[in-house]
Amino acid sequence: MSDETTTLSAATASPSGADRAQQPLVERMRSFGTTIFTRMSALANQTGAINLGQGFPDEDGPQEVLDAAVAAIRAGDNQYPPLPGVVDLRHAIVRHQERRYGLSLNADTDVLVTMGATEAIAASVLALCEPGDEVVTFEPYYDSYAAVIALAGATRRTSVLRFSDFALDEESLRAAFSERTRLVLLNTPHNPTGKVFTADELEVIARLAVEYDAIVVADEVYEHLVFAPARHIPMATLPGMAQRTLTIGSAGKTFATTGWKIGWITGPAELVAAARTVKQFLTFAGGAPFQPAVAAGLALPDTVFDDYAAGLAQARDALLAGLAQAGIPATNPDGTYFVIADVRSVGGEDAMQFCLDLPARVGVVGVPVSVFCDDKESAAGLVRFAFCKRLPVVQEGARRLSQLTG
Secondary structure, eight states: OOHHHHHHHHHHHSOOHHHHHHOOSOGGGTTOOSOHHHHHHHHHHHHTOEEOSSOOOSSOOOHHHHHHHHHHHHTTOOSOOOTTOOHHHHHHHHHHHHHHHOOOOOTTTSEEEESHHHHHHHHHHHHHOOTTOEEEEEESOOHHHHHHHHHTTOEEEEEEOOTTTOOOOHHHHHHHOOTTEEEEEEESSOTTTOOOOOHHHHHHHHHHHHHTTOEEEEEOTTTTOBOTTOOOOOGGGSTTTGGGEEEEEEHHHHTTOGGGOOEEEESOHHHHHHHHHHHTTTTOOOOTTHHHHHHHHHTSOHHHHHHHHHHHHHHHHHHHHHHHHTTOOBOOOSBSSEEEEEGGGGTOSSHHHHHHHHHHHHSEEOEEGGGGOSSGGGGTTEEEEEOOSOHHHHHHHHHHHTTOOO
C-alpha cells in the first residue's frame, strides 16, 4: 500500500474533532434514526387521530396483577431486586413453562428477568455475537432486531415473509445461512405480520439451526395472544432444540402492562449465564414492585389468558370489517395485535406517505411495513394497523378506514 493510500485510509477511519462534533453517533448506528413508533404516536397526539400505529393497549390488565403491584410498593419492594430477578417471579416463570409447554427449567440457573423483552433481545444478541458473526432473521422484523445486531457488530441475513400468507420460504431461508451463522432470531407469533409459525415451519428452522450449529433466540412475547384454532408452539419444545434455544417472554404483552417493562429469558444455564453477564451492565435490575405482581399474574387460571385473546379477536374482526368495506385486502392474523393491509387500492403506493397523510384523510394512524424490511419492494403498499385498543376505539377506527377511497 502506498503512503498516499495509507494517509487517505487513516483520514477516513479517523475523522477530525470537528467532524466528530458534527456527527458524534457511531457509524454502525447512523442508519437508525427516531423509531417509526415515536414518529407516528407523536403524529396521533398532534392531530387527535386514533392511534392504530403503536402496539400498546389503552386499558390495563387483570386487576389481580395491578393490585399485587400496589401491595408490593406498600410492602417496601422498591429497591434493586436481585440481578436474575426476584425468586417468586423466577419460580412462577418455571411453573408457567412447565404447565403450558412441558418444559423443565431450574429457577436458579435457567431464568433471567429483564427490563422488558427489548433488553432480553439485546442482552442475548450482545452476549452471543461478535463482529463477523451472522444473525438470520425473517423480514418484516421488529425494528430493534436490526439495531441490536448492528450494535453487536454482526451481520443481518434475512428471509422474506411475503404478503398475504407470509409463509416461510425454505429456499430463501437456507440461502440466509452460512458457516458464519451464529444466531437465528425468530419471532413467533410474529410482529408485524400476525403470523404464527406452524410446526412444519419450525421444524425447517430447527433443522437448519442444527445443521449450522446456530443458537435460536426465540422471541415469543405474543405467546398468549393467539386466536383459535391457531396454536403457539415454542421452539424449545422441538426435539433437540431445548439445549440451543433462548426463549423470551413478556409481561407487557401478556398482562397489558407495557410500561412496566418486565420480560424474561429462559433456556440452558450456559446461554442464560452469557445473557446475564451482559444484562448486568445494561440496567443491572429494575421493576422491583412489578416482579411479584407478574408472578401473581402467571399463576392466574388459563381462562384469564384465553379470555384476553378472545377479546382481541373481536377487535381484530372489527378492524378487518372496516378494511373490507373499503375494499382493502388485509391479512387475518392468527396472533399478536396486528393486521397488515395492502392500501395500494386507496392511493397507498407509497405507504410511508400514505401513513403520514392518513390522519388528515380519515383520522387514523398506521405504520408502513417497509420500515421493518431490508427488501422495501416486498412491503410496497403495506401498512400495519394495531387492534390492541378498547373495542369501541377499534370500531371507530374501522369506521373511519372504511371511508377510504382511491
